[in-house]
Amino acid sequence: MKRYLLGRVAQFAIVIGGALLITFVALHIVGDPATLGLPIGTPVEAIEAFNEKHGFDDPFLTQLGRFFWDALQGDFGDSLWLGGDSLGHVFGRLPATLMLVVPAVLGGGLLGVLMGSVAARRPDSALANGLNVLSYSVISIAEFWLAIMLVLVFAVNIAWLPTAGYTPKPQVMILPILVLALRPFAQNFQLTQATMSAEYGKPYILAARAKGLSEGQVARRHVLKNVAVPVVTLLLFELGRVFVGTAIIIEIVFAWPGIGRLAADALFRGDIFLVQAIVMVAATATAVLNLLADLFYFAVDPRTRHLVKANRQ
Amino acid sequence: MSARRLWAELRRRPVIIAAILVAVALVVSSVLVPIISDLDASSPRLARRLQGPSWAGGEGGLLGTDSLGRDLFLRIMHGMRTSFAVGALAALLGAALGTLIGLVSGYFGGAVDAVLMRLTDIELAFPGILLVMVLVRVLERGIVGLVIVLGLISWMLYARVVRGAVLTLRTSELVTATTGLGASTPRILFVHVLPNVAAAAMSLMAVTFAALMLAEASLSFIGFGVQPPQISLGAILSSGREYLSTSWWISTFSGLFLLLGVLSTNLIGSWLHRVTDPLTVRTAS
Numbered sequence: 001m002k003r004y005l006l007g008r009v010a011q012f013a014i015v016i017g018g019a020l021l022i023t024f025v026a027l028h029i030v031g032d033p034a035t036l037g038l039p040i041g042t043p044v045e046a047i048e049a050f051n052e053k054h055g056f057d058d059p060f061l062t063q064l065g066r067f068f069w070d071a072l073q074g075d076f077g078d079s080l081w082l083g084g085d086s087l088g089h090v091f092g093r094l095p096a097t098l099m100l101v102v103p104a105v106l107g108g109g110l111l112g113v114l115m116g117s118v119a120a121r122r123p124d125s126a127l128a129n130g131l132n133v134l135s136y137s138v139i140s141i142a143e144f145w146l147a148i149m150l151v152l153v154f155a156v157n158i159a160w161l162p163t164a165g166y167t168p169k170p171q172v173m174i175l176p177i178l179v180l181a182l183r184p185f186a187q188n189f190q191l192t193q194a195t196m197s198a199e200y201g202k203p204y205i206l207a208a209r210a211k212g213l214s215e216g217q218v219a220r221r222h223v224l225k226n227v228a229v230p231v232v233t234l235l236l237f238e239l240g241r242v243f244v245g246t247a248i249i250i251e252i253v254f255a256w257p258g259i260g261r262l263a264a265d266a267l268f269r270g271d272i273f274l275v276q277a278i279v280m281v282a283a284t285a286t287a288v289l290n291l292l293a294d295l296f297y298f299a300v301d302p303r304t305r306h307l308v309k310a311n312r313q
Numbered sequence: 314m315s316a317r318r319l320w321a322e323l324r325r326r327p328v329i330i331a332a333i334l335v336a337v338a339l340v341v342s343s344v345l346v347p348i349i350s351d352l353d354a355s356s357p358r359l360a361r362r363l364q365g366p367s368w369a370g371g372e373g374g375l376l377g378t379d380s381l382g383r384d385l386f387l388r389i390m391h392g393m394r395t396s397f398a399v400g401a402l403a404a405l406l407g408a409a410l411g412t413l414i415g416l417v418s419g420y421f422g423g424a425v426d427a428v429l430m431r432l433t434d435i436e437l438a439f440p441g442i443l444l445v446m447v448l449v450r451v452l453e454r455g456i457v458g459l460v461i462v463l464g465l466i467s468w469m470l471y472a473r474v475v476r477g478a479v480l481t482l483r484t485s486e487l488v489t490a491t492t493g494l495g496a497s498t499p500r501i502l503f504v505h506v507l508p509n510v511a512a513a514a515m516s517l518m519a520v521t522f523a524a525l526m527l528a529e530a531s532l533s534f535i536g537f538g539v540q541p542p543q544i545s546l547g548a549i550l551s552s553g554r555e556y557l558s559t560s561w562w563i564s565t566f567s568g569l570f571l572l573l574g575v576l577s578t579n580l581i582g583s584w585l586h587r588v589t590d591p592l593t594v595r596t597a598s
Contacts, residue, residue, distance in 0.1 A: 145550060
């Protein structure tokens with residue numbers, strides 16, 4: 001158990017360190033900080049001063065060591081574009097992103113689980129078939145296109161809702177949350193439906209019914225526990241994927257000042273310090289969600305505990 | 314699975330047949346239309362800018378024109394071609410890379426395996442699109458850079474699946490016999506083991522293809538993908554946002570064709586995966 005947890009923590013550190021390393025190598029070795037960050041036509045003296053100031057002339061390993069040492073202390077340098085502490089800017093934008101991502105993934109995901117379990121109980125019903133077609137279409141649709149079409153219909157044509165902009169008012173958040181919720185809904189729907197119908201085909205269900213449990217009891221005591229492991233894993237995974245993936249694009253469509261739009265802007269401007277801080281926050285969030293998923297396995301599924309014990313011997 | 318059984322399976326699935334027809338039509342027209350058409354997809358014709366589709370009372374031909382007066386249908390066909398090409402090439406690259414890593418990892422085991430599998434752990438846990446954006450930013454922007462980056466982020470799944478298949482093969486009579494006959498390790502790996510795991514890798518490729526098409530469009534949409542003068546559906550879609558209230562057709566039709574392309578390949582891919590994946594086929598029969 002102890003060894004397992006230590007291994008998990010080590011992996012946690014390796015994932016974050018790996019993401020930072022790749023970003024560092026990409027920005028400093030493949031690219032060049034001065035070319036990326038300074039405007040075209042900057043005089044040679046200014047470029048030299050810039051490299052001098054940030055120590056970009058030092059040997060690679062020295063730079064790398066300094067970068068990780070500073071990163072450990074939360075110091076990612078001052079943003080070239082906005083000025084001031086990079087990490088501070090990232091944390092400043094975090095609430096705006098979470099405001100969209102959390103309700104979208106949890107709301108969409110849980111609705112998907114609910115609909116998936118209904119569809120699994122009534123396979124081949126009109127509802128199940130309809131939801132199946134819907135979920136496939138949702139997975140194939142480009143979210144940014146859907147977002148634009150919704151803006152076209154609801155904001156431009158009927159003018160029910162504002163097109164874009166940032167005010168934490170419900171009507172502004174409806175469209176982005178709706179779009180972000182679709183994929184978690186579809187994924188969770190498909191997964192719940194598949195695992196639930198598989199569970200209902202297993203012999204232990206027959207045994208549970210034979211001993212006189214009601215359908216509700218069978219579902220609550222037996223099926224839900226088995227379905228919970230993959231579903232919660234998927235929910236946590238989706239949370240990470242939407243946070244560092246879809247949200248970037250949707251924030252751009254809706255001009256929403258979250259961490260995703262900050263990332264795109266920072267990259268366009270070649271603000272390497274800000275980019276590194278964003279990667280750090282995104283990698284940490286992903287790693288934390290993965291760790292949570294593992295711990296959840298552990299709590300719900302006794303087999304994983306057994307496996308860990310067997311490994312140790 | 315034999316071609317005959319595949320055909321028998323297919324005949325019972327009208328949705329998949331429709332998807333195949335749509336996908337074939339899109340591939341063929343995206344290759345042919347740019348060749349046949351006497352219009353130029355790139356040079357502006359400002360006199361004809363922002364004309365609506367002819368069937369909606371406009372004068373812009375089949376699907377209208379864009380903000381520089383270029384024919385939208387022609388540009389969409391060019392973009393479709395980019396989507397298919399990037400999706401296919403990136404899927405191939407990811408499959409080749411992942412299969413190689415999975416082969417080596419599963420066959421040699423030990424330290425090599427441990428290192429390679431930890432590497433896939435890390436890659437799987439990475440904040441994907443953000444790293445792609447970083448890499449695309451510093452690499453050469455354009456189709457080649459995009460294919461490399463998308464290939465680099467999609468090999469992990471192949472590595473895992475192929476490794477699993479190789480692990481079971483390693484102790485099989487096939488490998489024992491060929492080793493006994495004196496075959497070299499590369500020969501065993503590529504002549505005897507590879508054909509046995511190829512089906513698993515190919516069925517995964519069918520599924521990732523659509524996802525990679527969508528990834529290309531998303532990246533091009535936010536300006537990190539295909540750069541002009543290369544044409545991409547994502548970039549056309551993005552250019553139409555500015556004219557949404559007056560010239561709705563630009564964003565609408567480029568997205569609609571993207572949806573058709575991704576949906577049809579997605580349906581075909583997941584069907585192929587279902588009927589050809591050795592794992593699911595074995596459990597079903």
